[in-house]
Amino acid sequence: MLTYTIRRLVLAIPTLLFISFIIFLIVKLSPSDPTAGLPLTIPPEVREQIRESLGVNQPVLVQYFRWLQLMMWNEPLHLLEGWTGWEIAPDGPRVISYQTRSPVMDLIMQRMPQTLWVVGVSYIVGILIALPIGIISAYRQYSWFDQIGTFISMLGFSVPTFFTGVLFIVIFAVNLGWFPSVYDTTHVVTDWDSFIVQIKQIIMPVMVLGLFNASQISRFMRASMLDNLNQDYVRTARAKGLTERVVVLVHVLRNSMIPVVTVIALNVPAVFGGAIITEQVFKVNGIGQLLIIAIQGGDIPVVQTVSFIFAVLIVLFNLLADVLYGVLDPRIRYD
Amino acid sequence: MTDHALASATPPPGPDMAMEEYRAPRNQWWDVWDQFKTHKGALFGLGFFIFALLFVYAGPLIWTIDAGYIDIRARNASPSWIHPMGTDQLGRDTMARMMAGGQTSIAVGLTAMLLSLVVGTLIGVVAGYFRRMDGPLMRLTDLFLALPLLPLLLVIIMLFRDQLRGAFGPEGGIFILIVFVIGITSWMQTARVVRGDVLALKEREFVLAAKSIGTPSRRMITRHILPNVMSPIMVSATLGIANAIITESALSFLGLGFPSDFPTWGRLLFDATDWLQSHPERVVWPGLAISLTVLSVNYIGDGLRDALDPRIRGR
Numbered sequence: 001m002l003t004y005t006i007r008r009l010v011l012a013i014p015t016l017l018f019i020s021f022i023i024f025l026i027v028k029l030s031p032s033d034p035t036a037g038l039p040l041t042i043p044p045e046v047r048e049q050i051r052e053s054l055g056v057n058q059p060v061l062v063q064y065f066r067w068l069q070l071m072m073w074n075e076p077l078h079l080l081e082g083w084t085g086w087e088i089a090p091d092g093p094r095v096i097s098y099q100t101r102s103p104v105m106d107l108i109m110q111r112m113p114q115t116l117w118v119v120g121v122s123y124i125v126g127i128l129i130a131l132p133i134g135i136i137s138a139y140r141q142y143s144w145f146d147q148i149g150t151f152i153s154m155l156g157f158s159v160p161t162f163f164t165g166v167l168f169i170v171i172f173a174v175n176l177g178w179f180p181s182v183y184d185t186t187h188v189v190t191d192w193d194s195f196i197v198q199i200k201q202i203i204m205p206v207m208v209l210g211l212f213n214a215s216q217i218s219r220f221m222r223a224s225m226l227d228n229l230n231q232d233y234v235r236t237a238r239a240k241g242l243t244e245r246v247v248v249l250v251h252v253l254r255n256s257m258i259p260v261v262t263v264i265a266l267n268v269p270a271v272f273g274g275a276i277i278t279e280q281v282f283k284v285n286g287i288g289q290l291l292i293i294a295i296q297g298g299d300i301p302v303v304q305t306v307s308f309i310f311a312v313l314i315v316l317f318n319l320l321a322d323v324l325y326g327v328l329d330p331r332i333r334y335d
Numbered sequence: 336m337t338d339h340a341l342a343s344a345t346p347p348p349g350p351d352m353a354m355e356e357y358r359a360p361r362n363q364w365w366d367v368w369d370q371f372k373t374h375k376g377a378l379f380g381l382g383f384f385i386f387a388l389l390f391v392y393a394g395p396l397i398w399t400i401d402a403g404y405i406d407i408r409a410r411n412a413s414p415s416w417i418h419p420m421g422t423d424q425l426g427r428d429t430m431a432r433m434m435a436g437g438q439t440s441i442a443v444g445l446t447a448m449l450l451s452l453v454v455g456t457l458i459g460v461v462a463g464y465f466r467r468m469d470g471p472l473m474r475l476t477d478l479f480l481a482l483p484l485l486p487l488l489l490v491i492i493m494l495f496r497d498q499l500r501g502a503f504g505p506e507g508g509i510f511i512l513i514v515f516v517i518g519i520t521s522w523m524q525t526a527r528v529v530r531g532d533v534l535a536l537k538e539r540e541f542v543l544a545a546k547s548i549g550t551p552s553r554r555m556i557t558r559h560i561l562p563n564v565m566s567p568i569m570v571s572a573t574l575g576i577a578n579a580i581i582t583e584s585a586l587s588f589l590g591l592g593f594p595s596d597f598p599t600w601g602r603l604l605f606d607a608t609d610w611l612q613s614h615p616e617r618v619v620w621p622g623l624a625i626s627l628t629v630l631s632v633n634y635i636g637d638g639l640r641d642a643l644d645p646r647i648r649g650r
Binding site for chain 2 (some may be wrong): 015018019022023027050069154155157158159160162163166167169170174175242269273274276277280292295296297303306307310313314315318
């Protein structure tokens with residue numbers, strides 16, 4: 001198992017290199033000019049100097065390797081320094097945002113907690129809703145509960161989050177006035193009242209994302225339970241005289257969780273991607289909103305870095321899912 | 336399948352048997368249709384999808400108000416008999432705009448689906464049939480699966496929008512860009528499913544028989560392989576339409592899709608969010624249209640999957 005994990009980790013490196021090269025190349029091949037946003041009154045020779053200082057005139061491969069060195073070595077070290085306080089970060093250049101002139105990694109660190117908070121809570125809520133629905137749907141296949149569950153989950157992944165989000169705002173914020181329509185990230189929880197405010201403002205984004213996630217996971221849970229319910233070992237367990245509760249919730253559930261856990265791991269990057277839209281709907285100033293602002297402002301370093309972080313997330317969670325699969329299911333060992 | 340069973344059950348026809356007794360062998364697509372009909376959701380989905388197609392393509396023939404006609408005195412009207420879905424802040428009729436927007440949204444969905452299907456099938460068949468290509472093509476598929484799609488879509492559209500707009504006009508350029516970008520980033524699932532099926536088909540006897548009489552690879556694929564992988568392709572086609580419509584709407588919703596004067600359902604929804612407090616119904620029309628279309632397409636896919644599976648069919 002360990003050799004497999006190490007092999008996969010090594011294999012992930014060329015994948016990441018390839019993706020970083022694609023991200024870099026798309027931005028480089030585009031006709032946009034990083035000095036286009038500067039005032040027109042800047043004389044051409046000064047403009048040329050600015051371009052020189054940004055390193056735009058060098059060969060593409062040189063630029064790529066310089067960027068790669070920054071992305072893969074300098075920035076992670078700065079990140080580590082920020083977390084631990086060790087003085088290990090090199091003094092060299094950093095990836096600087098065109099818009100704010102501050103290091104991109106600092107911007108991302110400011111935005112990350114909001115995204116993690118909203119996305120994380122909604123994913124957990126989604127899983128908590130999905131698992132019981134999937135289990136009951138499978139156990140009582142074709143019952144009215146199953147029919148309704150199937151319909152709602154079909155609805156859940158057919159209705160896009162930007163519509164459910166807006167619809168929730170219309171119903172719960174505009175008409176009923178229960179919850180605020182904007183997520184205030186400066187809000188600090190100090191006592192019970194502010195905690196209630198925090199709960200109120202997080203309910204809508206979490207429900208929107210949570211319902212979307214729950215609809216996917218509950219389908220997998222149901223299918224996986226159905227696969228296992230007809231197996232021989234279930235009949236054996238029943239024949240031994242185990243209670244129905246033990247048979248379903250211990251024997252069947254544990255075996256059905258194997259594919260579901262990997263699906264949960266595989267979906268994490270997609271949830272981050274989907275959060276881009278939800279953050280836009282509820283005005284959460286998270287990492288997705290940073291990306292949108294950067295795209296609108298032509299802030300290429302931020303766009304590259306955020307896309308690269310998403311790519312790293314995908315590769316990491318794919319790896320995690322594969323390893324988890326092997327750990328959970330002894331029949332699948334990759335050695 | 337049932338026809339064979341019937342034919343073998345009846346006694347061998349005598350010389351005096353009338354021609355009416357002989358039933359022409361039935362096309363397998365009739366069996367598929369029979370099974371499809373039993374799936375209520377799928378039938379309903381098909382009905383709604385046809386209705387949506389009629390609404391957006393035949394609707395403008397009946398509802399002849401131009402989608403861009405500005406009647407400033409009738410602005411911000413609520414739904415009434417003159418404007419069944421109301422008007423927007425410039426007095427443009429919302430129903431006409433819904434039709435025009437639907438044309439674009441559905442056209443994007445269909446063409447992007449076709450593109451991703453062609454790419455996915457091509458790569459899947461080549462990877463499954465030619466062993467030498469299998470490794471490289473499947474690594475390529477894995478790499479594409481590891482790309483962060485939504486950020487990448489946004490970046491590509493931001494960077495290449497102006498160039499294509501100059502080359503193909505404001506609407507054509509964006510249309511080509513969005514279709515291309517969605518198609519090129521959604522073929523991976525199709526390719527994997529098709530490859531798996533082709534690998535299994537290659538071991539079957541009829542392929543061996545065809546090979547033994549010297550069928551060249553090209554005809555092998557077109558005559559023997561492709562017709563047998565049609566069912567997974569059709570199922571992923573329906574999923575592809577749903578995916579493309581949602582992606583296009585999401586891009587428009589983030590402000591990086593079609594321009595504002597060129598409506599799509601996503602764009603209409605995005606524009607309507609500014610009027611959420613005073614005119615919430617404006618959000619509901621495009622949102623409902625997107626959701627119901629995607630829901631109906633998903634149900635069609637569900638029904639097709641059951642209907643095309645010979646193990647379920649006929650039960």
